Amino acid sequence: MTQGIDQGAGTGMATGTGSATGTATTAAGSATGTAAIGEALFAAARAWLAEDPDPATRAELTDLLEAAESGDPVAHGYLEDRFDGRLQFGTAGLRGELGAGPNRMNRVTVLRAAAGLAAFVTEQHGTGQVVAIGYDARHNSRRFAEDTAEVMLGAGHRPYLMPRELPTPMLAFSVLRLGAKAGVMVTASHNPARDNGYKVYLGDGSQITTPNDALIAAEIDAVGALADVPRGAVEDVEAVPEDVIDAYVARSAELVAESTHRDLRFVYTAMHGVGFELFRRVLTNAGFPEPISVPEQQDPDPDFPTVAFPNPEEPGALDLAFALAAEHDADVIIANDPDADRMALAVPDAAAPGGWRRLSGDDVGMLLGHYLATAGRRGTFATSIVSSEGLAAIAADAKVGYARTLTGFKWISKVPDLAFGYEEAIGYCVDPRHVNDKDGVSAALVTAEFAAALKAGGRTLLDAVADLDRVTGNLVTTQLSIRSDDPEQIQTMMRTLRRTPPAALGGVAVTEVGDLSAGGVALPPEQGLRLALAGGWIAVRPSGTEPKLKCYIELGDREAADRGPVVKRIAAVRAELEEWFGQFA
Template sequence: MSAMLMAVHTELSAAVAEWVAHDPDPASAAELAACDDDDLADRFARPLTFGTAGLRGPLRAGPNGMNLAVVLRATWGVAQVLGDHSPGSAIVVGYDARHRSAEFARASAEVFAAQGFSVSLMFCPVPTPVVAFAVRNIGAAAGVQITASHNPASDNGYKVYAAGGLQIVEPTDRDIEHAIAAAPPADQIPRTPVDHDGVEQVRSYLERAATVRRTSGSVRVALTPMHGVGGEFALDALALAGFGDVHVVESQFAPDPDFPTVTFPNPEEPGAADQLLALAADIDAEIAVALDPDADRCAVGVPTPAGWRMLTGDETGWLLGDYILSTHRSGAAVVASTVVSSRMLASIAADHGARHVETLTGFKWLARADDLDGTLVYAYEEAIGHCVDPAAVRDKDGISTAVLACDLVVALRDRGRTVLDALDDLARRHGVHTTTAVTRRVGSPQEAVEVMARLRSHAPVSLAGFDVSVTDLQPRTDALVFTGGDDTATVRVVTRPSGTEPKLKSYIEVRCTGELAAARARAEKSQSALAAEVPQWA
């Protein structure tokens, strides 16, 4: 072994020994002892990054994983940043049903309590929007939810809400990351026992979720919580709202951190909703609802002449945005969607005399879309995230979205209409919009940066036969918007690197006007051409 390699090995061995000496979890030492040098080098290469809303990563020992030591130090860091502004304030701590979530939540609550905060630790696993609601409802300084949303079973995470139940933004996330870097060793961080709490907040959340509906009458519902925590909460909220005819996918109803019936616990993934759609067909349902494991996302399925299908996040966004604006009666309304979502919501808003705000990706921006002239009444992102009651929950909320989606089906049925009819109506008024996303995997995050640089210097000159104009969203974010079109058709592609994986994502939208069938055929043809063309760029 060369002197340089020996020095690296010695440095790594010292880092591992130091970590084990201060890790309060006795299983960590055995886990690390079983790792080879490459695995150890990965686990100790860097700390787990404090990114969008918090931490997320694989459950494993070492600084580059989700484990008890990392959670303790992260909570100490959050407490230091909050303590600079809100000493003695309330903190809400919740958790989902993933592996070790309850343990991490209790540890977080105990650290906050030792730092002088008044802590409300949820009494059971809860959907993420419950924590967002509780922070806003009681005026807490912050909230923490232990969840990895729809990540694989091997992951967990640590999501932070600021006052008002909003996801944290810059510079708070960087301040927290710096504080974590300065945290004491995990076994030296004080902890104070905390009792469970939150019954009243859960009850208030469910009662509030039931109030989002605008009509009366029931509907037959097929429901899956995708092995997550949303099942009982969704049943309760739907029942309070007057929807008692709900049938569940039994094999996916009980929380199970291993997600045994799905390869990837995300309703958007191919095949993930197969059991739900089969149930919907068997019981002659009128709507199918799939929640992701922490119930902050909601996907909707509907019957068609060719069988059941899931709506895209954009289609659900158009329908709910139009429904909310059509029933909005007080004050100037603002609706919001992200730069990678469909542009139809902007047209819908104009039709209703409301304002549309386009934000960067993520609910940390969508939740802050109010402006001086109006109040946010609805926001969505194409990844099946919908905020249908911003006054109560300033984040995506699958439970209240499920209630409103069922209510929409009732409202349409009362007029002799279906969801497909409503989509046709929107297409006639605003043009046929089709959307899809394509992913280009690259060797490393650096290669993604290099591809973006080449696109900036050598942008494509045409899109589906149209001349291209390019909008560069830097410095706000690393994304390029390519647009083209004429009086009867427009095409739009937004390309950006993934924030978490080595890949580029391109979001494609085609809009065509004219007779419905012909416009759809033209839009689908252009979209297919773009989906084949875009991965070859640069």
């Protein structure tokens, strides 16, 4: 680019007329090119309109197109954004903002995804296969699920549609219970209200991984005109039988002992999602009292009116639960995210602001892992490469298998002989033979049993955390997110961190920098970095769903009497790491 500018400047200085002529010619060519690009954009929008069956997105796109064609630059920019590529199908399925165009979640995008998935199932197994389909309470979730069911029926398969909005783990359970060859869950989990998503499972009840994601994506690319995609009628689609839902409730009760330890006061929040009904049934069926539910967040609401971000990990998301728990002198707070596949815990702590402390995902994962291992659970205990290494110490102490995987439950669920799995992003799998995915409902039940048993002995979950510190060596974890709307800036930060890392952070030496890997499992270059520290590590990777870098930090000290010194040290490391990233602002 610099070379071209220099040459143009030289020509202009040599012959002024030539410069003017060249400028005029360039301007005319630029105008012609811009006009051609604009017309191609308008043509793409009109073609999309011709296929879109949704009156709402058709109206949205019609207004936008008319404004852009009349010369409105803002409308033109919005239109470009919607047609600048398309949502890519991958191991997370699809997820994105609702709206018209191929770069948004809408009925056209979903119908094409469903047609591609139907073709994949046919290619792999032939026609007539059972496909389980679930949905949450987000905007358009039910419509997307019904569209998927109609396409599956039209392709000669046998779709089963959830009878109502239910949690993601109910869909994962149904895939195995119904003997389905595939499953679809329409959800964007804990994303903002403007988003929706399309999560795909295969017959083992786990989410898709490579190479199946690429095979399904190729089938989606091969879908022709939507008018040529055969579709059945939604009224001919079978509902997932109620006895399948009853079976999930009954199976969950089998996870806990027939114990008298059921004295537990717990506040619960569904975070405006779909967890309350199933959570209440599972807990009360196992003998626990009715939950004290946060009323403002109990019923599904796709706008999530009481939270800025519907994720229990986000600051402020549990404020209503904290207030209700203080009012009722609760023993514990249990929170699900909107599709109830994740669970967060908070416990009374006089030293914490407001008197309540939210336990980290690593804290809860290690508590559950230790509880299950010491209760006799055998098999392999697994976690991800960005989660605490404490589970390795717990597994060794209990003499059970241990594995580390790539980030995400789609990988954890593939571990042979999996007995328990967790990831730091508050996801836990306590019953992999029946729900081969993270499940915030069954995990909450096992946690309630553990907390009630501790209470009966005059102890708390914080006491159990202190017990674990002696096994794991006072490990403490924390996180840091660095947001950037510029993908190139994110890559620049990664490259700089790899080539010229800080020598120390918070007084802790950085001893090595390499690809984020563990146990022989490696990520592609630039995708993730691992910094070895004296007494710990830092993992840095780009988020798969948001424009940010995610940093995971862990430190420990076996010689310390408790966590106190480690907590101070890790706070200093985090602060200096944030300062280091500040140079790119």
